[in-house]
Structure formats: C-alpha cells, structure tokens
Amino acid sequence: MDCDVAVVGCGPVGAFCAKTLADRGFRVIVFEEHKVIGLPKHCSGLIHPRIEDIADMSFEDAVENEIRGAHIFHGDDVIVLHADSCKSLVLDRSVVDRMLAESAEAAGADVRRGEGARTFERRTDGISVNDVKCRILLGADGMRGRVAGSFGLSERGEIIRGLQCNARFTARDRDCVQVYFGGDVAPGFFAWVIPTSEEECRIGLGVNNGSASAYLKKLLQRLGAEPYETFGGGIPIGLRRKSYCERVMLVGDAAMQVKPISGGGVNIGLRCARICADVAARALENDETDEKSLSVYQDLWKKEFGREIRFGMAARRFIYGLDDEKISRILNAPDEELLKKMAMYGDIDHPSRIVEPLAASVALEPGKYAHSRYLALANLVPDALRALLG
Ligand SMILES: Cc1cc2nc3c(=O)[nH]c(=O)nc-3n(C[C@H](O)[C@H](O)[C@H](O)COP(=O)(O)OP(=O)(O)OC[C@H]3O[C@@H](n4cnc5c(N)ncnc54)[C@H](O)[C@@H]3O)c2cc1C
Structure with a gap:
C-alpha cells in the first residue's frame, strides 16, 4: 500500500484533514490539481475568529481587516449593527490555504501540487487514485468533486x-x-x-x-x-443525504458543509475535517473501513451542524419568500436596544443563536414589545414558523 489516506483537493479542508492524520503518524498523500495552493481564488475570506481555535494555529499573516458590524440595505431601508468586539476577520484565503498546506507538509503529508486525481478504482484491499494505492480516500475536492461522482455519491443541492x-x-x-x-x-x-x-x-x-x-x-x-x-x-x-461509503468520505464543500444563509464554508468545513480525520484514524487503527464503520462520520457531523444547516435552509425559504413590503417592515421594526442585542449575539457561524435571546427579550417584556411596529413584525411569525418547520 502506498499510503494510508489519499486526500483529493488541497483547499483548507483537505489540507487540514491531511495535517490532522499526518500528525497521528498516518501516511498521507494529497492531490491538488493546481500548481499554486490557494489559486485561483474564489472566496471572500470573511471568517469568524474561532478559525484559529478550530485549526489550532494563528492566521495573523493572512488578516486584512477586522469586522465589528454590518450595514444592511434593502431598497431605501438600512439598519446598522455594531458590536464592541471583533465579529469576523477578513482573511486572504490564498494565504490561509497556503499556511494550512504547509502545516500538513510539516506534519509529514506528501502534497502533490499540479497533480489532479483523474482515475479511481476499487480494489479488494483498498482504492487506487491514479497510480497510488490507499486504504481510505477523502474527497475534499469542492462542490463539483470527482470523488462523489466516481463512488455513486452525487447529490444535487441548490x-x-x-x-x-x-x-x-x-x-x-x-x-x-x-x-x-x-x-x-x-x-x-x-x-x-x-x-x-x-x-x-x-x-x-x-x-x-x-x-x-x-x-x-x-x-x-x-x-x-x-x-x-x-x-x-x-x-x-443543502443537507447531504450521504457523505460516505466503503473506504470513502466526502468533506467540506464536497459534502455541502456550508451555511445556507451566508454561504460560508471554511469554519464548518474545518470542524468537519477534524471529525472526518478522527473517524478515519479509528477506522485505520481497527482495520474497519467498511461502510457501516464510516457511517459514524455522518452521524457526528450532522449532530453538530445538521440543525444549523436545516435552520439556514428554512430561514432562506422564509426570507426569499417575503415581498419587498414585508422586508421593509422587518428592517424598520427594531429599536436601538434590539439592534444592540442583535449585534451582540450575531454570529456568522451560528445565525440561529440570535433567535433565542431576541425571543427571550420579547417574552420578558411583552408590554414593551406590544408597540404597533412589533405587532406588524409579529404578524410575520406564523409565516416564519411554517418555513422553519418545513
Ligand atoms: C464567491 C464565494 C465567496 C465565499 N466567501 C466565503 C466567506 O467569506 N467565508 C467562508 O467561510 N466561506 C466562503 N465561501 C465558501 C468557501 O470558499 C468554501 O466553503 C471553502 O473553500 C471550502 O473549502 P474546501 O477545501 O472544501 O473546498 P475548496 O476550497 O473548493 O478546495 C477544493 C480543492 O480541490 C481541488 N480539486 C478539485 N478537484 C480535484 C481533483 N480531481 N484533483 C486534485 N485536486 C482537485 C481544487 O483545485 C481545490 O483546491 C465562499 C465561496 C464563494 C464561491
């Protein structure tokens, strides 16, 4: 066997899978079709600072700016949310990707730049990728990844x-x-x-x-x-139905591990990369790489992110189903105090977390929120609930 794990794609998620597994002593080969890691660019790089905890490294060299708030526009309406603390970093994604790839190499992974994974073949004792034999294959090859298509895992999301x-x-x-x-x-x-x-x-x-x-x-x-x-x-x-089969797991954009409201996928992808690498490590140690043993990967990532993805999809259906007049009512409803709360609890990785404290505010002081503009907003709640409950 040439390696324990072959990873297709050296975006942030593939690189982090490779690093985590190489750190544990597994032999890892990463295929990246582009010669320069991080290029061509595609991402805005707006990422919650918890990326440094998730990846357990500093991205100081990639920081372009720190964000504390948002001006949200719809037609002539605008609301301004401003928090006291940094809510998001603006990172140069090409630098982030390069740093993660270099950390995988420092841990011992063999990153093959400019080498696309073209052919996949199942064997009795493993999988061949081009001419490399591996025990487990990770598809971190992005939205239109070949790995999913080659192993019957294609699914159409939006x-x-x-x-x-x-x-x-x-x-x-x-x-x-x-x-x-x-x-x-x-x-x-x-x-x-x-x-x-x-x-x-x-x-x-x-x-x-x-x-x-x-x-x-x-x-x-x-x-x-x-x-x-x-x-x-x-x-x-979307929420993928299946992200694994015997000896194969999909991770990152290839597994649709993306927040539906913002389209952000870096932090959630890196968290899922850690889960994926943990499951792969256990499977390799126990020599249990069958479909049933790898299914725990999907149980674990959906346990952590399934609810947030489902919430995001429902919120999208709700928001984009509203007409201009209703959106305008929503944007005009909050007063200064509510805006402060929204800014404080807003978290681009977990949009659903804003709902609970806002609902609690309204429940604790119902008299205050009986103001007519809140009633207008409250009229939208049944629509929102219908959307959220699917
Ligand atoms: C316009 C835009 C803006 C975005 N803005 C943000 C943002 O602000 N914040 C955020 O968190 N997310 C953002 N995202 C999403 C984020 O970019 C992705 O979620 C993230 O890049 C997923 O990482 P990944 O490693 O799974 O996939 P990718 O970054 O897509 O990496 C996949 C890698 O696989 C390689 N590859 C593909 N096929 C093969 C093959 N056959 N052989 C070898 N290599 C292969 C590719 O070259 C690529 O390097 C944005 C996305 C877009 C499109």
Whole structure:
C-alpha cells in the first residue's frame, strides 16, 4: 500500500484533514490539481475568529481587516449593527490555504501540487487514485468533486453562483460590512461589500437566477467602485443525504458543509475535517473501513451542524419568500436596544443563536414589545414558523 489516506483537493479542508492524520503518524498523500495552493481564488475570506481555535494555529499573516458590524440595505431601508468586539476577520484565503498546506507538509503529508486525481478504482484491499494505492480516500475536492461522482455519491443541492472583485472603494465604515438584499440586486441571495483596507473592498454577490456578472456590473456602477481583480465560484446549499461509503468520505464543500444563509464554508468545513480525520484514524487503527464503520462520520457531523444547516435552509425559504413590503417592515421594526442585542449575539457561524435571546427579550417584556411596529413584525411569525418547520 502506498499510503494510508489519499486526500483529493488541497483547499483548507483537505489540507487540514491531511495535517490532522499526518500528525497521528498516518501516511498521507494529497492531490491538488493546481500548481499554486490557494489559486485561483474564489472566496471572500470573511471568517469568524474561532478559525484559529478550530485549526489550532494563528492566521495573523493572512488578516486584512477586522469586522465589528454590518450595514444592511434593502431598497431605501438600512439598519446598522455594531458590536464592541471583533465579529469576523477578513482573511486572504490564498494565504490561509497556503499556511494550512504547509502545516500538513510539516506534519509529514506528501502534497502533490499540479497533480489532479483523474482515475479511481476499487480494489479488494483498498482504492487506487491514479497510480497510488490507499486504504481510505477523502474527497475534499469542492462542490463539483470527482470523488462523489466516481463512488455513486452525487447529490444535487441548490447552487448559488458567486462572483466578486477586489475594487478601489471606500466603505461607509472600515470595520463594517455592507450587505444588500433585493431581487433587483442579487436574486435568491445577497450582495456584499467587505472592506479590506481604508480604500479597498471585496465587492460581490451570489445569485440563484440570472447572470451574476450582469448583477455585479450593476452593483459596481451603483457604488461607483473600480474593480481590478474578479473571481468567484459556486456555493452548494443543502443537507447531504450521504457523505460516505466503503473506504470513502466526502468533506467540506464536497459534502455541502456550508451555511445556507451566508454561504460560508471554511469554519464548518474545518470542524468537519477534524471529525472526518478522527473517524478515519479509528477506522485505520481497527482495520474497519467498511461502510457501516464510516457511517459514524455522518452521524457526528450532522449532530453538530445538521440543525444549523436545516435552520439556514428554512430561514432562506422564509426570507426569499417575503415581498419587498414585508422586508421593509422587518428592517424598520427594531429599536436601538434590539439592534444592540442583535449585534451582540450575531454570529456568522451560528445565525440561529440570535433567535433565542431576541425571543427571550420579547417574552420578558411583552408590554414593551406590544408597540404597533412589533405587532406588524409579529404578524410575520406564523409565516416564519411554517418555513422553519418545513
Ligand atoms: C464567491 C464565494 C465567496 C465565499 N466567501 C466565503 C466567506 O467569506 N467565508 C467562508 O467561510 N466561506 C466562503 N465561501 C465558501 C468557501 O470558499 C468554501 O466553503 C471553502 O473553500 C471550502 O473549502 P474546501 O477545501 O472544501 O473546498 P475548496 O476550497 O473548493 O478546495 C477544493 C480543492 O480541490 C481541488 N480539486 C478539485 N478537484 C480535484 C481533483 N480531481 N484533483 C486534485 N485536486 C482537485 C481544487 O483545485 C481545490 O483546491 C465562499 C465561496 C464563494 C464561491
């Protein structure tokens, strides 16, 4: 056998799987079709600072900015959320990917740059990838990964087409993202302006319908921003039914481990990479690489993230099912105090966590929230519940 584990894809998730397994003494080979790790870029790099705990390393060299809040726009309505602490880092993803790949190599993994995994063959004692034989294969090869297709694990989720650019543009607040909703701006998703420095931003959007590039052009014109580098990719949305089979596990975007509301997949992918590597290590140690033994991987990652993904999908159905007038009512409802709470509890990795404290506020002081504008909001609750309950 050439190695214990072959990993296809050296994005952040594949690299972190490789590092975690190599750290434990397993022989790991990583196939990456591109010659330079982290390029071409596709991601905005807006990531909760807990990435450093999850990956157990500092990404200081990749930090472009720190975000404390958001200006949220819909038509002429805008709300501003501003927290006292850093809510999100803006990271250069190409640097993050390179650092993770280098840490996998330092742990002993063999990262093969510029070598795409083209052929897969099941054998009695393992799997061949190109001419390499392995005991376990991890598909960390992104949204349209070949591993899923080659092992009968293809599933269709919703795909958001994401497109963005780095641009010369001064944001309203250096430490706030600007988020734009509306069918005329970004149908089925939203647009973003992420400041990377005083005079530069990453400006982009996702759409589930129509041409992303036409909408981006319109947004750049509206803002008066000057783009100089455009990049993008697809964002898979959904809850996978199956992410494993005998000797094979899918992880990261390949397993749709992405937050449906924001499209963020780095932190959740890295957490799932740790779970995946733990399950692979146990399977290798016990020589139990059959489908049943690997199924525990899916039980574990769905236990940790299934609820949040389901919540995100329902919230998406609810938000994008609202007409402009209802969205406007929602944005105009919160007062200063409620906005402060939303800013405080808002967490891009766990959007559902904002619901409980807000519901508690309303329950504790029902008189205060009997104000007519809250009643207007409350009228939307049955619709929201219907969406959340599927
Ligand atoms: C426009 C856009 C903006 C985004 N913004 C954010 C954000 O702000 N925050 C956030 O958390 N997430 C964001 N995401 C999502 C995030 O980029 C992904 O969730 C994350 O990259 C998933 O990591 P991964 O390692 O699973 O897959 P990827 O990063 O896609 O890596 C897969 C790797 O596999 C390689 N590969 C594929 N096939 C093969 C093959 N056959 N052989 C060898 N190599 C192969 C590819 O070259 C690639 O390097 C964004 C995505 C898009 C499209």
